[in-house]
Amino acid sequence: MPYEIKLDAAYRPSENVVAREIEGELIIVPITAGVGDMEDELYTLNDTGKAVWHRLTGSTSVREIISCLADEYDAPFDIVETDVTGLLTELLSRTMVVEIFPDNKSA
Amino acid sequence: MNTGISLSNNALAALMADTLGKNAQFRFRAQGSSMRPWIRSGDILTISPLSKKGPKLGDVVAFSAVENSLIVHRVVGIKEQKYLVAADNATSYDGFFPVNVILGRVAGIERRGKKICVGLGPERVLIALLTRFRVRLRNHNPEF
Numbered sequence: 001m002p003y004e005i006k007l008d009a010a011y012r013p014s015e016n017v018v019a020r021e022i023e024g025e026l027i028i029v030p031i032t033a034g035v036g037d038m039e040d041e042l043y044t045l046n047d048t049g050k051a052v053w054h055r056l057t058g059s060t061s062v063r064e065i066i067s068c069l070a071d072e073y074d075a076p077f078d079i080v081e082t083d084v085t086g087l088l089t090e091l092l093s094r095t096m097v098v099e100i101f102p103d104n105k106s107a
Numbered sequence: 108m109n110t111g112i113s114l115s116n117n118a119l120a121a122l123m124a125d126t127l128g129k130n131a132q133f134r135f136r137a138q139g140s141s142m143r144p145w146i147r148s149g150d151i152l153t154i155s156p157l158s159k160k161g162p163k164l165g166d167v168v169a170f171s172a173v174e175n176s177l178i179v180h181r182v183v184g185i186k187e188q189k190y191l192v193a194a195d196n197a198t199s200y201d202g203f204f205p206v207n208v209i210l211g212r213v214a215g216i217e218r219r220g221k222k223i224c225v226g227l228g229p230e231r232v233l234i235a236l237l238t239r240f241r242v243r244l245r246n247h248n249p250e251f
Contacts, residue, residue, distance in 0.1 A: 018125040022118040029122055036126035038119070038135040039151055 005085040012058030116177040141194035145226030153215035165231030167213040
């Protein structure tokens with residue numbers, strides 16, 4: 001099933017994940033059927049991924065995140081957009097983030 | 108995203124605490140031989156959040172009493188709301204710990220894909236008492 005990332009939507013981490021930065025790495029453990037399983041799924045994000053994850057507050061739109069990162073990394077908007085939407089697509093496909101519609105954004 | 112990850116005890120303890128804090132179970136691979144034969148290195152342990160009453164005598168608990176430690180040993184005594192913990196193969200106790208350093212209790216053990224039932228049922232109290240008896244004999248310690 002394809003996932004479309006909307007630039008005007010905001011996203012936030014799902015209630016069904018544990019995410020913690022440990023020794024410089026952001027580690028994400030999905031909770032599936034009430035179990036956080038270190039033997040099944042465990043993810044880390046690189047520095048760019050971490051920069052995106054920390055901005056997934058549910059109130060900042062994808063467009064705002066991309067603009068912010070493009071400024072921060074002095075990179076073209078469309079290059080950052082590809083990276084950010086690619087990561088969000090993967091996170092969404094694993095139900096690690098949830099979409100907040102533009103008219104329903106909350107902090 | 109990277110999925111091939113090796114974690115320190117510190118990281119495991121932190122992730123376990125966060126997961127149990129969401130009232131979910133935490134499943135991970137045990138290392139070490141201090142709880143043989145009930146738990147062997149490589150067994151998969153499922154840790155459950157503690158009940159409001161705290162651990163019971165004989166429960167196998169995961170705890171982190173000092174920085175960068177994650178230990179899975181058995182409650183062999185309870186005194187004044189502190190828990191005396193020791194490995195099943197111990198020659199000494201780990202110590203008395205308050206409930207706030209105990210992360211959760213072992214609710215399941217899997218070995219090579221099969222569930223292991225021994226060591227967590229009613230027999231856990233007997234194992235705890237035998238461990239305490241053995242440690243006391245070895246250390247000539249009349250307390251506990």
